[in-house]
Amino acid sequence: MAEAVWSTDTGEAVYRSRDPVRNLRLRVHLQRITSSNFLHYQPAAQMGKDLIDLATFRPPQAASGHRPDEEEEEEVVIGWQEKLFSQFEVDLYQNESACQSPLDHQYRQEILKLENSGGRKNRRIFTYTDSDRYTDLEEYCQKITTSASEVPSFLAERMANVRRRRQDRRGVEGSKLKSRIVTWEPSEDFIKNNHAINTPLQTMYIMADLGPYGKLGYKVHEHVLCILKVDSNGVITVKPDFTGIKGPYRIETEGEKQEHTSAWKYTIDNVSSLAQPEEEEREQRVFKDLYGRHKEYLSSLVGTDFEMIAPGALRLFVNGEVVSAQGYEYDNLYVHFFVELPAANWSSPPFQQLSGVTQACATKSLGMDKVAYFSFPFTFEAFFLHEDESAESLPEWPVLYCKVLSLDFWQRYRVEGYGAVVLPATPGSHTLTVSTWRPMELGLVAELRRFFIGGSLELEDPSYVRIPGTFKGERLSRFGFRTETTGTVTFRLHCLQQSRAFMESNSLQKQMRSVLDRLEGFSQQSSTHNVLEAFRRARRRMQEARESLPQDLVSPTGTLT
Amino acid sequence: MELPDPVRQRLSNLSLTVFGDSSRTGPESSDAADNEMVSSLALQMSLYFNSYFFPLWWVSCIVMLHLKYSILPDYYKFIVVTVVILITLIEAIRLYLGCMGNLQEKVPELAGFWLLSLLLQLPLILFLLLNDGLRNLPLEKAIHIIFTIFLTFQVISAFLTLKKMVNQLAARFHLQDFDQLSSSSAAVRRVRQCTEEL
Numbered sequence: 001m002a003e004a005v006w007s008t009d010t011g012e013a014v015y016r017s018r019d020p021v022r023n024l025r026l027r028v029h030l031q032r033i034t035s036s037n038f039l040h041y042q043p044a045a046q047m048g049k050d051l052i053d054l055a056t057f058r059p060p061q062a063a064s065g066h067r068p069d070e071e072e073e074e075e076v077v078i079g080w081q082e083k084l085f086s087q088f089e090v091d092l093y094q095n096e097s098a099c100q101s102p103l104d105h106q107y108r109q110e111i112l113k114l115e116n117s118g119g120r121k122n123r124r125i126f127t128y129t130d131s132d133r134y135t136d137l138e139e140y141c142q143k144i145t146t147s148a149s150e151v152p153s154f155l156a157e158r159m160a161n162v163r164r165r166r167q168d169r170r171g172v173e174g175s176k177l178k179s180r181i182v183t184w185e186p187s188e189d190f191i192k193n194n195h196a197i198n199t200p201l202q203t204m205y206i207m208a209d210l211g212p213y214g215k216l217g218y219k220v221h222e223h224v225l226c227i228l229k230v231d232s233n234g235v236i237t238v239k240p241d242f243t244g245i246k247g248p249y250r251i252e253t254e255g256e257k258q259e260h261t262s263a264w265k266y267t268i269d270n271v272s273s274l275a276q277p278e279e280e281e282r283e284q285r286v287f288k289d290l291y292g293r294h295k296e297y298l299s300s301l302v303g304t305d306f307e308m309i310a311p312g313a314l315r316l317f318v319n320g321e322v323v324s325a326q327g328y329e330y331d332n333l334y335v336h337f338f339v340e341l342p343a344a345n346w347s348s349p350p351f352q353q354l355s356g357v358t359q360a361c362a363t364k365s366l367g368m369d370k371v372a373y374f375s376f377p378f379t380f381e382a383f384f385l386h387e388d389e390s391a392e393s394l395p396e397w398p399v400l401y402c403k404v405l406s407l408d409f410w411q412r413y414r415v416e417g418y419g420a421v422v423l424p425a426t427p428g429s430h431t432l433t434v435s436t437w438r439p440m441e442l443g444l445v446a447e448l449r450r451f452f453i454g455g456s457l458e459l460e461d462p463s464y465v466r467i468p469g470t471f472k473g474e475r476l477s478r479f480g481f482r483t484e485t486t487g488t489v490t491f492r493l494h495c496l497q498q499s500r501a502f503m504e505s506n507s508l509q510k511q512m513r514s515v516l517d518r519l520e521g522f523s524q525q526s527s528t529h530n531v532l533e534a535f536r537r538a539r540r541r542m543q544e545a546r547e548s549l550p551q552d553l554v555s556p557t558g559t560l561t
Numbered sequence: 562m563e564l565p566d567p568v569r570q571r572l573s574n575l576s577l578t579v580f581g582d583s584s585r586t587g588p589e590s591s592d593a594a595d596n597e598m599v600s601s602l603a604l605q606m607s608l609y610f611n612s613y614f615f616p617l618w619w620v621s622c623i624v625m626l627h628l629k630y631s632i633l634p635d636y637y638k639f640i641v642v643t644v645v646i647l648i649t650l651i652e653a654i655r656l657y658l659g660c661m662g663n664l665q666e667k668v669p670e671l672a673g674f675w676l677l678s679l680l681l682q683l684p685l686i687l688f689l690l691l692n693d694g695l696r697n698l699p700l701e702k703a704i705h706i707i708f709t710i711f712l713t714f715q716v717i718s719a720f721l722t723l724k725k726m727v728n729q730l731a732a733r734f735h736l737q738d739f740d741q742l743s744s745s746s747a748a749v750r751r752v753r754q755c756t757e758e759l
Binding site for chain 2: 410411452
């Protein structure tokens with residue numbers, strides 16, 4: 001009598017798909033099991049009265065013959081997030097007072113349109129989509145076990161909320177205003193509760209109304225046939241799994257009387273249409289073109305050729321920053337700065353400028369000092385060309401001069417300090433602090449003038465901070481020059497150096513040396529260059545000598561051999 | 562706050578007339594360099610201390626007026642209140658113009674400051690100080706005397722500063738004229754060369 005083997009494995013299955021989820025199609029086949037009538041009457045048949053018992057069977061079947069067959073079996077093909085209304089929803093939304101949210105009003109419009117066009121095409125099978133209220137409530141009120149008296153524990157509630165959906169939709173559903181978007185001072189409990197993985201899921205329930213004939217539309221008769229969950233990564237979770245070649249699933253319902261107890265069986269099949277081979281090839285070609293174009297774009301950004309410089313030259317590229325100034329007397333500071341290249345062997349491109357002025361910056365108290373943060377970036381590039389081979393003269397390095405001034409409301413500006421620093425000779429990132437001083441004059445009148453009017457002593461030549469450019473001689477005297485110590489200026493310099501000597505050093509497997517040793521590599525490279533030139537010239541002279549030989553001298557040599 | 566253009570022009574013309582040396586026919590070599598700052602330290606110090614003194618003066622004047630208000634005749638009551646209000650308003654404008662004109666070397670502002678000091682503030686404060694009918698109390702006499710000293714000093718030093726400032730601006734203007742003359746003479750020389758070539 002067992003006509004089918006029931007599928008008892010109702011666990012979920014996880015699939016992965018690159019296809020858009022809107023191509024998903026499911027066929028659900030629901031059928032009432034009618035063989036239970038025979039099972040119910042089987043003991044009566046075993047009493048031995050064959051003819052009389054068979055005769056008594058016919059009147060009950062004839063009595064139940066008024067049920068139409070369409071109520072016993074139903075088959076629906078459902079797309080992703082396709083809304084099929086149940087009898088309960090049709091009865092609910094026809095009443096306008098039950099509509100609360102815009103979704104309810106939209107459902108009411110659709111239901112009225114369906115009723116006008118001839119009613120629903122589905123009878124018992126219906127769906128709850130991601131937007132429905134049922135989907136939220138079902139996930140938050142889950143039970144872990146099948147016990148009827150289970151109370152969800154704290155851990156169960158937390159785990160249910162770990163992979164929650166987007167919260168904005170639930171907020172709109174409950175008509176709550178989101179007054180706090182940013183929590184400025186989160187508490188420890190807030191951090192613990194909200195520190196969770198939040199992969200948004202879209203959920204869809206396929207339900208069935210298993211009420212008796214003529215009594216559809218009650219909540220208590222609703223049963224879950226299938227739960228579908230899809231996230232943005234293409235992971236599809238189906239609970240229970242597609243039946244395929246397995247047996248159908250079974251649901252038993254309990255009615256008020258013994259005769260109303262019925263069993264149902266249903267199957268779930270994946271009927272998504274496969275992509276055509278042409279479409280698949282086209283899709284792969286589109287992806288290949290996209291990735292190729294992106295790669296070409298990145299290559300065009302980077303460029304193909306590496307920029308080389310002339311042999312015997314050193315290229316110095318500096319990205320710098322005026323970080324801060326601290327310890328000065330007045331407020332609203334700004335910094336004049338410029339780079340002085342030594343006149344002997346240094347040069348720079350004509351388009352770039354070697355000086356700059358920062359913005360005026362108000363100071364803030366940081367400990368004992370008053371600090372003005374500029375964060376003013378600058379960049380420049382310089383070339384060193386080593387021509388003479390004299391090893392005695394060490395190369396001079398560029399110098400960074402700075403002058404700190406202050407400016408106030410009445411347009412009074414005062415010189416706060418002068419400073420200078422030699423650029424670092426090694427590549428890399430350096431943070432330099434420059435101590436500054438300002439010239440001062442003896443007497444009270446100068447200080448009064450500085451305070452009231454603002455003009456103060458200035459240097460005509462800023463390079464006087466170190467060695468002035470017009471100085472010629474052996475000893476520089478600063479007798480009679482009075483200064484006062486003021487604050488400090490902080491620079492941050494990122495230096496890059498490029499030279500062919502570095503490549504030669506690397507090819508010879510030598511260790512990294514300081515830049516002075518690398519500059520000696522210039523002379524080595526120049527020597528190699530000279531040797532190669534001499535070799536080429538000697539080779540050319542030999543060829544010319546061979547060509548100018550008379551022919552008779554060459555012929556006897558050939559004859560002899 | 563900037564002065565209106567007609568007021569600036571009139572003040573500039575007045576400054577040129579009053580403070581400029583019309584006897585000089587051309588720029589002479591003055592002691593001051595071209596880019597030297599001609600702001601007056603004495604005037605700026607005076608303005609600075611006057612800014613701190615004026616609130617004290619105002620509070621003392623109001624308190625004294627309140628004390629002796631009942632014994633003053635009716636016409637003197639009205640006159641004194643009007644004078645105090647006028648002095649307050651003119652003083653605020655005057656101090657601002659003085660600081661701006663002196664520190665930023667603006668001749669019209671400084672001339673306005675000088676005129677307000679000489680023609681309005683000084684007569685008003687002398688009226689308050691010297692009128693016997695006002696029955697001045699000792700504190701009032703003291704603060705009025707200090708205020709008068711401030712005003713007198715500022716009038717004199719502003720005059721000297723304006724004189725120096727106007728002369729320096731005139732010298733700068735003449736030097737610009739000479740620069741234009743030298744450039745135009747170079748152009749004339751170039752035209753003569755072209756004519757000779759033709």
